[in-house]
Amino acid sequence: MKKIFIILLLINAIVISVITVLVKNQSTESKMEILKSRFSKKHIQSVDHTKFAILQQQFKSPQDVTKACLSCHTERGKEMMHTSHWQWSRDEFIKGRGVVKLGKKNILNNFCIGISGSEQSCNRCHAGYGWGDKNFNFAKQENIDCLVCHDNSGEYTKATGGAGMPDSTVNLSKVAQHVGQSQKTNCGSCHFFGGGGNNVKHGDLEKAQLDCSREVDVHMSNEGTDLRCADCHTTNHHQIKGKMYSVSSMNKDRISCTQCHTQTPHKENIINEHSIKVSCQSCHIPTYAKVNSTKMTWDWSKAGKLKNGEEIEEDDSLGNHTYMSIKGSFMWQRNVEPEYAWFNGTADHYIMGDKVDTSKPININTLNGDYSDPNAQIIPVKVHRGKQIYDTKYNQLIEPKLFSAHKGDGGYWKDFNWDIASKIGMENIGKKYSGHHTFVRTQMFWPLNHMVAPSEKAVSCIECHSSDGRLKNLHGFYLPGRDENATVEFIGLGAIITSILGVIIHAFLRIFHNTKYNRKTKTVNPE
Amino acid sequence: MKKVYIYKAYERFWHWSQAFLIFFLAFTGFEIHGSFVFFGYQNAVTYHNMAAISFLILIVFTMFWHFSTGEWKQYIPTFTNIKAQINYYLIGIFSKAPHPTRKTELTKLNPLQKLVYFGLKVLLIPLLAISGLLYMYYRYEDGGQVKSLDIDGLSGIASAHTLGALLLIAFVIVHLYLITTGTTVFSNLKAMLTGYEEIENDEEEKNSGEKDFID
Numbered sequence: 154m155k156k157i158f159i160i161l162l163l164i165n166a167i168v169i170s171v172i173t174v175l176v177k178n179q180s181t182e183s184k185m186e187i188l189k190s191r192f193s194k195k196h197i198q199s200v201d202h203t204k205f206a207i208l209q210q211q212f213k214s215p216q217d218v219t220k221a222c223l224s225c226h227t228e229r230g231k232e233m234m235h236t237s238h239w240q241w242s243r244d245e246f247i248k249g250r251g252v253v254k255l256g257k258k259n260i261l262n263n264f265c266i267g268i269s270g271s272e273q274s275c276n277r278c279h280a281g282y283g284w285g286d287k288n289f290n291f292a293k294q295e296n297i298d299c300l301v302c303h304d305n306s307g308e309y310t311k312a313t314g315g316a317g318m319p320d321s322t323v324n325l326s327k328v329a330q331h332v333g334q335s336q337k338t339n340c341g342s343c344h345f346f347g348g349g350g351n352n353v354k355h356g357d358l359e360k361a362q363l364d365c366s367r368e369v370d371v372h373m374s375n376e377g378t379d380l381r382c383a384d385c386h387t388t389n390h391h392q393i394k395g396k397m398y399s400v401s402s403m404n405k406d407r408i409s410c411t412q413c414h415t416q417t418p419h420k421e422n423i424i425n426e427h428s429i430k431v432s433c434q435s436c437h438i439p440t441y442a443k444v445n446s447t448k449m450t451w452d453w454s455k456a457g458k459l460k461n462g463e464e465i466e467e468d469d470s471l472g473n474h475t476y477m478s479i480k481g482s483f484m485w486q487r488n489v490e491p492e493y494a495w496f497n498g499t500a501d502h503y504i505m506g507d508k509v510d511t512s513k514p515i516n517i518n519t520l521n522g523d524y525s526d527p528n529a530q531i532i533p534v535k536v537h538r539g540k541q542i543y544d545t546k547y548n549q550l551i552e553p554k555l556f557s558a559h560k561g562d563g564g565y566w567k568d569f570n571w572d573i574a575s576k577i578g579m580e581n582i583g584k585k586y587s588g589h590h591t592f593v594r595t596q597m598f599w600p601l602n603h604m605v606a607p608s609e610k611a612v613s614c615i616e617c618h619s620s621d622g623r624l625k626n627l628h629g630f631y632l633p634g635r636d637e638n639a640t641v642e643f644i645g646l647g648a649i650i651t652s653i654l655g656v657i658i659h660a661f662l663r664i665f666h667n668t669k670y671n672r673k674t675k676t677v678n679p680e
Numbered sequence: 681m682k683k684v685y686i687y688k689a690y691e692r693f694w695h696w697s698q699a700f701l702i703f704f705l706a707f708t709g710f711e712i713h714g715s716f717v718f719f720g721y722q723n724a725v726t727y728h729n730m731a732a733i734s735f736l737i738l739i740v741f742t743m744f745w746h747f748s749t750g751e752w753k754q755y756i757p758t759f760t761n762i763k764a765q766i767n768y769y770l771i772g773i774f775s776k777a778p779h780p781t782r783k784t785e786l787t788k789l790n791p792l793q794k795l796v797y798f799g800l801k802v803l804l805i806p807l808l809a810i811s812g813l814l815y816m817y818y819r820y821e822d823g824g825q826v827k828s829l830d831i832d833g834l835s836g837i838a839s840a841h842t843l844g845a846l847l848l849i850a851f852v853i854v855h856l857y858l859i860t861t862g863t864t865v866f867s868n869l870k871a872m873l874t875g876y877e878e879i880e881n882d883e884e885e886k887n888s889g890e891k892d893f894i895d
Contacts, residue, residue, distance in 0.1 A: 417824055423725065426819035429826050524833065614721035619714055631835035634714040634721060638839035645846025652850040656857040659769075663861075666774035 185377065192378045196334055203330040212325040215282050215318065216295040221329065223294060230294035232391040237400075238280040239297065245402035247501055248521075256400055259582070261503055261550060263517050263539030263595045264348040264451060265480075270554025270578045271564065277311045278343040285316035287581060299332070302339050306331035310342070314558060337363055337373065340382040349480075353448045354399075356489065356535040357603040361444035369443045370604050385412065398600055399518055404498025404528070408602070410434075430630075432530040435493065436612040437605045441535060446473050446485035452540040454592035456481035457569045479555075479566040481540075491533030491601055493627055497522035505582060508548045509593070514538065515550070517597040524630035531627065535599040542571060546587035550595075554578040686788050687875045691751075694742045695872055701735045702852065709845055732812050739809070754789055757798045762791040773861060783879055800851065804844055811841035 202208055207221045223230045237243050242256035257275075261267045268275040269287075276284040281296045283289065290296065298317060300309045309328045312320045319325070345351055345360050352359035367374045372385075385408050386395045395408045410433045417425040427436075441447070457478060458465060464478035473485040501519040509515045517539075522529030542551045553574035557564025565574035571590055579586040617624045618634030625635070687695070708728035711718055719727060746752040764780035769792070772780070781790040789797060814837045818829045831837070862868035863878060871877035 415824060416826060417821055422821055425821060426826050429819055429828050614725070615717065618712075618721050630833050631838050633712055633834065633838060636835075636838075637713070638835070638842065641839045641843045641846070645843055645850075648847055648850035649853065652853040656853060660857065662774055667776075 188378045192380055192384060198333055202332055205330075208326065208329045210326060212329065215298065215300070215325060218325050218329045219282075219295045219297050219299055222299045222332075229299075229391065230297060233280070233297050234291070234294070236280075236391050236393070238302075238391075238393070240291065241279060243401070247402050248499070250501070250504070253504065255402060255502060255504070259505060260400055261505065261517055261552060262348075262354075262399060263537060263541055263597045264354060264448070265555060266453075266541060267505075267552035267578070269552045269581045270574075271556035273316045273558065274314050274556035276317050277313065277315060278347070279317045282317050282319075300325075300328050301342065302335045303332040304328050304339060305333040305336065307338060314556065335381070335383050337381055340386075344382075348448065350448075352442060352445045354537075355599055355601075355603075356447035357438065357441040357601045359442075359445050359447075362603070365444065367607050368610065371607050372605055373603070387412075398496075398500040398520060399597065400502075402500050402502065407498060428530075430524070430530055432496075432532045434533050434600075434602055434605070435531050437608070438491065438533050438601050438603075439606055439610060439612045440488045440490055441533075441601050441604050442487050442489050443604055444487075446471055446487040447489065447535065448473075448483050448537065449486045449489070449535075450484040450538045451481060452483070452592075453481040453542060454540050456565070457571075459569070478569070489535070490623065492536050493531050493624055494520050494534050494598060495522040495524060495526070495529045495627065496520045496532045496600065497526045497529040503550060503595075505552060505584060506549055509543070509550065511543065511548075511593045514594040514596045517595050520598050520600070531624070533601045535601055537597045537599060539595045539597070540592045541595055542575065542590050543593040544575070544587050545589045545591050547585070550593075551575045551586060551590060552578045552582060552584075554581065682879060683876045684783075684879045685875055686783065686871055686877045686879075688749075689875065690745050692872060692875060694738065694745070697738055698735070698742075701731050701738065702848065704731050705735065706845065706849060713842065729816060732816070736809060736813075739805070754787070755794055755798050755801060757795045758791050760791065762795065765790050765792040769858075769861070783877065796851070800848075804848055804851070807840060808844040808848065811837050811844060815841055 205225075207224060210221075212218050212221075219230075233239050237256055240256060241258040242254050244252050245255045246252050247255075257268065259267075265271070265275065272287070272289075273285045280298045280301055281289075282298055283296060298311075298319075300319070301311060306328050309323055310320045312318050341358070341360060341363065344355070344358050345362075346353070348354035352361075362370050362373045365374050367377045371377055372380045383393075386393050388394070392406070394406050396403075396406060414433075416428065419425050455476070458476075459478055465476065466474055466478070467476035469475045469485060471485070471487070474480075474483060475485070476482045499521045501516075501521065503509075503515065503517050520532075520534070542553055543549070544551050553565055553571065554563055554577040555565050555574065557567050560567045562568075563570075563573045563577040565571060568574070572586075572588060575586040575590060576588075612623065615634070616622055618632065620635050622635060624632060705728060708719065708724045708731065710716065711721070711724035712728055718724070746755075761781055768777060768780045771777075779790070781787070783790075814829075814831075815834070818831060818834075818837065820827055859868040859872075860866075862871075867877060
């Protein structure tokens with residue numbers, strides 16, 4: 154009877170534990186299902202653009218398409234005119250500089266340096282048509298490129314070196330009839346390929362995210378919630394939230410994880426409490442450029458080598474260019490561990506004309522903040538290190554003309570003459586070139602926000618809390634496991650060593666005297 | 681010689697749990713300090729914090745015990761005979777001179793012990809406890825938000841905590857050695873385990889003491 158009871162009890166226990174495990178699994182699964190259904194619900198279009206008569210025509214120019222769009226969406230043109238996607242410039246307040254107009258229009262980087270003189274090529278990614286030189290008319294609404302962001306046919310592309318005009322193969326009426334909300338591919342067509350190729354600039358934004366595992370990007374993965382860019386980069390009257398501090402400066406209109414997650418999402422308080430000084434990204438983006446390589450260095454000083462008058466290209470084992478005559482030499486990396494920086498949401502930039510100190514790498518952009526700043530957190534960054542052209546006499550960086558369609562127009566990529574390219578590039582923005590140049594080290598900081606890994610892949614404690622950890626180059630604060638107070642160590646370890654020595658000496662003396670004493674008593678006793 | 685019941689049950693429980701906790705805290709503490717890897721950093725922190733809370737609970741109970749039994753009076757420091765006690769450890773001990781002070785139920789600590797233990801109780805342990813509590817709670821959650829005390833980082837707290845810990849270890853080393861200086865090498869240890877210690881009778885002690893002095 155007793156045995157049967159025990160056996161029944163055992164069976165019960167097994168059944169209950171199996172059920173609990175199953176129920177638990179089910180709940181995590183269904184949580185993912187809920188998230189999936191919430192975010193990957195297909196948007197049902199309220200109108201079918203194929204049915205509009207105005208779109209059923211053979212468009213002669215892309216501008217005609219825009220006019221057709223604006224004939225219904227009458228106010229959207231005005232909205233677009235005020236966005237940075239159109240202006241490539243924003244009013245930014247920078248401490249020490251005041252309000253300045255900054256953006257891709259006038260800012261430098263250490264990839265293809267700047268747009269001056271190269272608009273035909275660079276401005277392929279402008280959300281407009283025909284910005285081929287400095288005389289572009291920003292007031293003409295028909296120059297807005299609606300399609301690059303709203304094409305849902307997947308067939309729209311812009312021409313190389315075409316100043317933002319669509320490729321000649323594009324069937325404009327088909328594209329115009331298949332417009333809708335911006336998809337990953339729309340944003341990605343520019344933001345994945347900045348710098349002249351996939352994943353060159355950001356390192357955490359690339360074409361692999363269109364179809365990737367949760368390990369690569371837990372948010373964008375089609376195995377998971379399959380978020381579109383615009384799910385987080387929410388948009389109001391064409392003003393899209395989110396800042397990239399390669400071109401932005403102010404702490405506003407930023408995106409944060411807490412748009413969806415709470416401020417205390419971890420079970421362990423101690424991890425939640427890190428958030429006061431450590432950004433979510435620091436732990437949850439353990440590596441970037443997880444699928445395809447990203448460019449880590451760019452040395453322009455090596456550019457210009459020709460073989461029998463012909464340009465040369467060299468590749469690494471993964472097929473990335475390591476040398477190009479027109480651009481110099483590069484280093485690429487895949488699965489890169491980020492560097493880390495304090496960041497309070499404000500940044501400064503190298504602005505054309507700034508004088509520089511060439512004894513150390515010049516910051517193309519500077520992320521502000523330090524430990525004592527209550528608004529600052531540690532963030533992961535990609536640091537892109539470059540060597541780029543600099544005017545030795547005027548002590549400033551040069552924005553050379555790189556692109557030209559034909560030989561003899563002065564673009565470096567055709568004529569390989571830095572002096573002419575520099576002169577044209579600088580004059581184009583109303584600055585002078587002294588005629589003397591060299592190449593100086595520069596660095597650029599790219600905050601990493603994408604390629605968030607699943608929680609189990611997050612950076613573990615010891616990876617920062619150790620003397621040779623990820624944060625070894627961040628100073629000005631006490632990090633347990635990494636830091637120690639030299640005076641405390643000296644006094645404390647001194648006390649311990651003194652104690653040990655004292656004890657040893659004392660014990661030795663005791664044993665020594667003890668044997669002496671015993672001998673004495675022994676010799677005394679017989680008497 | 682007579683057997684005297686010196687360490688009561690609670691006192692022994694307190695002593696040995698405290699000893700274990702101090703060793704465990706030191707071990708996990710050094711891992712957090714970056715000296716070695718054993719439990720793994722996150723586990724070391726979790727265990728260290730759990731042990732710290734246990735230690736604080738033990739301290740509260742022990743304070744209650746000390747006050748309710750009047751045992752706290754044992755720790756009032758005195759300077760009488762302190763010179764004799766120091767002399768004993770520095771000189772007398774080598775010639776097997778008798779302990780200058782007698783251990784009884786009423787005075788189980790010699791003047792030097794009183795001073796050192798008093799220091800432990802009012803300086804070192806509070807230093808460790810307070811810096812430890814600040815270490816754990818200078819950041820805290822409040823209504824779904826993480827907040828922080830307005831202090832300039834962890835440096836001061838961590839340094840104080842580390843200093844306290846290192847000094848406590850120095851104390852433990854000397855303490856472990858000095859327990860061998862009882863009537864026999866193991867008599868003090870035995871006393872702390874069983875509660876009973878063999879102590880020379882009052883009269884015997886007096887006589888032998890006088891004899892020793894005459895010698």
